[in-house]
Amino acid sequence: MKLKCAWCLSCLFVASVVMANPIEDQIxxxxxxYAVMGWNTGKIKNQIVDHPETYHKDQIIAAANxxxxxxxxxxxxxxxxxxxDQGTGWKPTRLKADYFQKQDEVKEINTRLIKETDELKVVAETGDVAAIKSQFGKLGATCKSCHDLIRVRE
Amino acid sequence: MKLKCAWCLSCLFVASVVMANPIEDQIxxxxxxYAVMGWNTGKIKNQIVDHPETYHKDQIIAAANxxxxxxxxxxxxxxxxxxxDQGTGWKPTRLKADYFQKQDEVKEINTRLIKETDELKVVAETGDVAAIKSQFGKLGATCKSCHDLIRVRE
Known part of the structure; x- marks a missing residue:
């Protein structure tokens, strides 16, 4: 019994380490x-889409990385x-209340986010602006699909 | 004269694109x-220093990346x-008022930040926990030197 309790405590301890951040910190x-992601997608949009005359290869590589x-x-x-799905970080969360009922779709989008950003990293290294623009479009579509699914509109 | 003005306007335009974010957005x-950096250094501290039994190689690689x-x-x-050096982002900035008088030291620390995080990325890939811990110590010292130099204590 003593051993069993020790084992339970140990499991609880590990669980608390894995998910150590309180709700407000997580938010x-x-x-x-997402603010850092927005900064970096904004940089790519600026340099690749809106003002290609300002394109700076190393900055776009850093943003993609x-x-x-x-x-x-x-x-x-x-x-x-x-x-x-409730609570305040820097500001009240915009996560939709039904987020936890949409886990299959969320995981599918997360997998796509990884795939599209990895691909963006590869094309950023080539310096092929047209290819970066095309891949950036795919990433944008992935971001939007997640915003539409789980984020409350402002 | 007309050409000269066009040139000036063009320069102003490029400058405004490079430094496009308003002060509050920059802050x-x-x-x-830094919150994202803190999340990632916290993850490394947790898994490498405090609770090595929770070490997860891919998570530490992602944090270092x-x-x-x-x-x-x-x-x-x-x-x-x-x-x-003044203004409010998510909260009032803690940047010291004399930040702009310390540019040589700031740039030197920034160069060290790049070097130490690049090295952390390399050792994270090896999975050598002792080497990660040692390199993480060097990164922590670099962070602290910057906090001491330019950040108001809370």
Whole structure:
């Protein structure tokens, strides 16, 4: 019995380490992550779509690397824990209340986010602006599909 | 004269694109970037220093990749523009008022941040926990030197 209790405590301990961040922190980091993503997609839009005369290869590579690294950051597991459909990080969350009922679609979009950002990283390295623009369009569509699915409109 | 004016306007236009974000946005993205960095350094501290039994190689690689990509993101040029020593992003900035008088030291630390995060990325791939811990210590010292130099204590 003593051993069993020790084992349970150990499991609880590991679980608390894996999902260590309180709800408000998860929301705050989530909002920060998307602000950083927005900064980087904005940079790509500026330099590739709107003002190609300002294109700077290294900056676009860095932006693509950041987007890809963030997509690989275990977002769903670490920043969308139970209860994070309500609460305030930097500001009140915009996550829809039915987020937890849409897990199959969410996971499918997350897989696409990883795929499209990885591909963006590859084309950014080539410096082929037309290819970057095309891939950036695919990433944008992926972002939008998630916004439409789980984010309350402002 | 007409040509000269057109040239000036063109320069102004490019400058406004490069530093497009208003002061409050720069501060908000800056705070978000450091929140994301803190999330990732916290993950490494948890898994490598405090609870090595929770070590997950892919998560540490993703964390190191994120830190390195952000370090390469042109932070000083894009998020520390004139006037950003005052103002509110998600919250009032903690940048010290004499930040703009310390540019040599700031640039030196920024170069070190890039070097140490790049090296962390390399050791994360090896899966050598002792080497990751050692390199993480060097990164922590670099972070601290910047906090001490330019950030108001809370």
């Amino acid at each position: 705050r980091i989530r909002q920060s992550t 950041t987007l890809s690294a963030l997509a690989h950051s275990n977002l769903l597991e670490e920043l969308y824990g139970p209860g994070t | 908000r993205i800056r705070q978000s970037t 994120t830190l390195s990509a952000l370090a390469h993101s042109n932070l000083l040029e894009e998020l520390y523009g004139p006037g950003t």
